[in-house]
Amino acid sequence: MPPRNRSLGRDVHIFGASDRSTSIGGLILTAGVTNANLYTMVEIFVLFDGEYILRNESSIIVEKNDSPLLPGNYYIDSADPIHINNEAPLTRMISQQTGSRVQAFTNAVRLRDRRCIITGKEAIRSYHGNWTGFEATHIFPLAFEGLWKDLDYGRWISSPLNGGTIEGGKINSVQNGLLLDSAIHQDFDMYWFSINPDDNYKIVCFDLDMYNIAGKRLDQRLLDDPQRPVDQLLRWHFQQAVLVNMRGAGEPIFEHDFPPGSDIMGSIQEGPKAPQRMEFELFSRLATQYDLTE
Numbered sequence: 001m002p003p004r005n006r007s008l009g010r011d012v013h014i015f016g017a018s019d020r021s022t023s024i025g026g027l028i029l030t031a032g033v034t035n036a037n038l039y040t041m042v043e044i045f046v047l048f049d050g051e052y053i054l055r056n057e058s059s060i061i062v063e064k065n066d067s068p069l070l071p072g073n074y075y076i077d078s079a080d081p082i083h084i085n086n087e088a089p090l091t092r093m094i095s096q097q098t099g100s101r102v103q104a105f106t107n108a109v110r111l112r113d114r115r116c117i118i119t120g121k122e123a124i125r126s127y128h129g130n131w132t133g134f135e136a137t138h139i140f141p142l143a144f145e146g147l148w149k150d151l152d153y154g155r156w157i158s159s160p161l162n163g164g165t166i167e168g169g170k171i172n173s174v175q176n177g178l179l180l181d182s183a184i185h186q187d188f189d190m191y192w193f194s195i196n197p198d199d200n201y202k203i204v205c206f207d208l209d210m211y212n213i214a215g216k217r218l219d220q221r222l223l224d225d226p227q228r229p230v231d232q233l234l235r236w237h238f239q240q241a242v243l244v245n246m247r248g249a250g251e252p253i254f255e256h257d258f259p260p261g262s263d264i265m266g267s268i269q270e271g272p273k274a275p276q277r278m279e280f281e282l283f284s285r286l287a288t289q290y291d292l293t294e
Contacts, residue, residue, distance in 0.1 A: 009208070011071035014042060015248075016082060020075060024084060025246045030205040032215020033069045035062050035197065045247035050080035062084025078090050089243040089251060092141055092189055098227035102142065105177060108227075109136035115178035117222050118193075118203060118213055121181055135185045139176050139185070139233040145169070157233045175230050184211060190253075197231040204238070206245035223262035 010026035025045055027033070039054065053064040055075045062074065076082060110131060115122045121133050140148055148154065154170035166173050179190060187193050193205045193213065201218040222228055244251040 004253040006206075006253060007248075012038070012069065013073045015075045017075055017077050022049050025248060027246055028205075028207050029069060029071055030207075030214040032202055034066045035069055036064045037202075037204070038062070038074065038198070039064045039070050040196075040198070041242045041246055043121075045085050046076065047079060047083040048058035048080065049082070050078060052076055052078035052080075052082070057136040059281050074124060084247065085243065087243060089191075089240045090144055090147070091143065091251075092143075094098065094241075096237050101134075102172060105138075105172040105174065106136040108174035109177040110134070110189070112174055112225060112227055113222065115179065116184055116191050117178050117218060118180040118184050119181050119211055120188045120189075120219065123179070128149050134179055134180050135182050136177050137180050137185050137188055138171070139178060139229060140171065141189075142171060144170050153233070153236075158227075158230075160227075174227050176233055178229060181211075186235075187211075191237075191241040191244040194238040195291060196238050197234040201234075204241070206241060248269050 007026060008029050011029050012027040013023045014027075015022065016024055023040075027038075027041070035054075040052070055077050056062055056070075057073045059075075110123075110126065115128060123128065123131060125132070126134070140153060148171050157166070157170040157173045157175050160166060170176075178188070179258045184193075192207050193203060195218060196202045196204055201223065203213050203216050203218075205214040
């Protein structure tokens with residue numbers, strides 16, 4: 001079975017001015033997306049040599065403002081050449097990580113958040129140790145710790161408030177984590193929604209919103225916490241979500257529902273981006289126990 005296509009269901013289509021018949025990207029429009037947001041997202045997957053504007057199907061300039069974005073076709077108008085950003089997004093799958101390197105991370109995220117920071121659902125049973133239905137997730141995935149170190153993303157992480165060290169390395173800092181409802185966790189890992197720190201921490205959905213979260217914002221309780229997630233990592237995840245969902249036809253949608261006894265590795269090898277998925281599966285498991293970069 002061919003991989004499902006992220007372009008299915010799009011009601012916003014983006015074209016270059018030189019070819020008004022071939023879409024270079026698009027979006028499934030959900031609540032809260034504005035004209036200004038469209039400009040921001042276009043600038044992530046399209047690279048510009050100069051100034052540009054967007055026009056609608058009537059050739060009217062789309063102002064970069066907070067007016068709600070409308071469904072339709074949008075055309076890039078630029079006197080200079082434009083280029084599609086060829087950055088390869090990090091292949092990521094649904095991850096549930098347990099191991100000695102991540103236990104301290106999980107505990108710290110639980111202690112800070114005590115609720116799904118997206119839906120607001122409180123972990124009311126956590127006070128007697130029951131965290132069922134809530135999962136601590138890495139914003140930047142642990143499986144790519146080598147890239148994390150190569151790009152020195154750890155420079156964004158501040159020291160713990162107690163002055164100690166971060167168990168498992170900086171990638172396992174609470175500042176690289178969120179506590180999420182289990183279902184929301186899957187959508188976050190698959191880039192179906194993200195948080196835009198440059199638009200007052202707005203939640204942006206890239207497919208139909210099943211949880212009534214699109215257009216909402218992170219609450220001040222989290223933002224006021226001195227150990228809150230750092231903007232740079234939220235921005236990284238948002239940029240990845242745009243590349244995965246909006247550029248071209250979007251990245252493949254990977255199968256994740258493997259019944260007990262299934263040949264998971266065989267299914268991965270027969271599907272799209274098999275080497276990247278195998279690497280993620282292997283590294284995400286080993287990295288919970290070992291620092292693979294040493």
